[in-house]
Amino acid sequence: MASVWWIWPRLSVRTWPAIAGRVGVLLGNQILTLAALALLLNNYFGFYSSWGDLFGTNGSIAAPIVRDDQNVDPAQEPAGKVQIISSAHVPLITREGDTGGRLQRVVISGATSRLSSPAYVYLPPQYFEKKYATTRFPVILALTGYPGDAGNLVTRMNLPTLAAKAIDRNEMVPTIMVLMRPTVAPPRDTECMDVPGGPQVETYFTKDLRESMAATFRVGTEAANWGVLGGSTGGYCALKMSMRHPEAFSAAVALSGYYKPPIDSTTGDLFGGSRQLKDQNDLMWRLGNLPHPPISVLVTSSKKGESNYKATLDFLDAVKPPMQASSLILPSGGHNFNTWNREVPQALPWLAQQLHMPDGGTSSATPTPASSPSS
Incomplete structure (x- = not known):
């Protein structure tokens, strides 16, 4: 100037x-x-994490960073399709000196889809206790919006600490979380689907992710052990993948989600010209034309400030058993982190309480029912 x-x-x-x-x-x-x-705007909403992310030159593999836990021996890390880059304690402020578990920065690769993506894995403190040495844990997959940055789920939404506090208050059983963005094939917005002749993102999330996690961590492998939560594009992905693949996810939370994928310059042609494939990825079409899956979902919106309010009401009205739908409707809000941070303290325990400890697993924690979200 x-x-x-x-x-x-x-x-x-x-x-x-x-x-x-x-x-x-x-x-x-x-x-x-x-x-x-x-x-x-980018700093506030977390659209892109770097110039390479914006122009699609980063690829999908995270660069290694310096390990911040000197007690972790790389030679002792479990072999599998999850590469552990670093590990750090999650603070638990409720009791000085206590840990809320560990947050590991990883790269998760898929054998079938041949896709790889950076992610964070939250391991609750019980994962490291002797009495849980043979216990397998339920898993929540948390997704950002598009294009997103998985780090925002840690720094902007504070999901690991929120989970640690909820577990400490017995609002959640000990649960593992996988924190990712839906953009597994950047910079393209695939809307979490298997694109004909393109990236097989739906396969990555509904098949490869579970197999890779099970090869590295003590996680359950049944749908009853897995839930998915997401905001915006991640919310659509959460609903879509649980509705299309109830064998993969038994419950989902959509924060400010939508109900059919957009088609624009970031998506390209997602359907290969197939009207059938387009319909199958339209959630309202599915509710009107296909059997409703035996899953539980929670959708959120705001009466003022969000464009998906009417569509969310229509979605809720269309759901029929065996599918179950709950809602969390705020008087006012927006399509942003501030709104989602008001919703997650209820939505996260709700999702965890829909899941089951894997067969043979034991837990001394009995979750205290969270406030039931309602419209």
């Missing part, structure tokens, strides 16, 4: 170069202002 004040008087003469210079200065100021605004 200071340079504009310095150069503007020098461009005040009535010559073509000076006029062109003034136009250039004005255009430059507009571009810089828009760039600053875009940067502020």
Whole structure:
């Protein structure tokens, strides 16, 4: 801005170069202002984590970072399709000195889809206790919106600490969480589906993820042991994948989700020209034309400030047994982290309470029922 004040008087003469210079200065100021605004919006919503993420040059593999836990021996890490990059304690503020478990930065690869993606895995403190040494745990997959950054689930939504506190208060049984973004094949927005001739993202989440996690961690492998939670695009993915694959997920939470995938420059042609495939990924079409799956879902919206409010009511009205639907409707809110942070303290325990400890697993914790979300 200071340079504009310095150069503007020098461009005040009535010559073509000076006029062109003034136009250039004005255009430059507009571009810089828009760039600053875009940067502020990106920092707030967490759309892209880097320039490489924006332009699709990062690939899908996270670069290794320095391990921040000197007690972890890489030679002792379990072999499998999950590469553990780093591990850190999750603080539990309720009791000084106690740990809320561990958060591991990982890369999860899929054998069938041949896709890999960075992620975080939250392991509750019970995972490391002797009395749980043979226990397998239920799992919640948490997804961001598009394009998203899995780190936002840690830094902006604080999911590991919220889970640790809920477990400590007996609102949740000890539960493992996998924190990811739905953009497994960046920069394309696949809406979590197997694209004809393209990335097989639905297979990655509904098949590969479970197999890779089971090869590395003590997790349950039945649908009753797995739930999925997501915001925006992640919310649509959570509903879609549980409805299409009740053998993979028995429960889902959609925070400000939508009910059919958009088609735009970020998605390209998701259906390969198939009307049948397009219908099958439209959740309202599924409710109107296919048997309802035996799953439980929770959808959220706001009466003022969210564009999905009417569509959410229509979705709730269309659900029939054996599918069960609950809702969490705020008086006002928006399509942003502030709104989701108001919903997650109820939504996360609700989802955990829909899941079952795997057969043969034991837990001394009996969850205290959370407030039942309702419209």
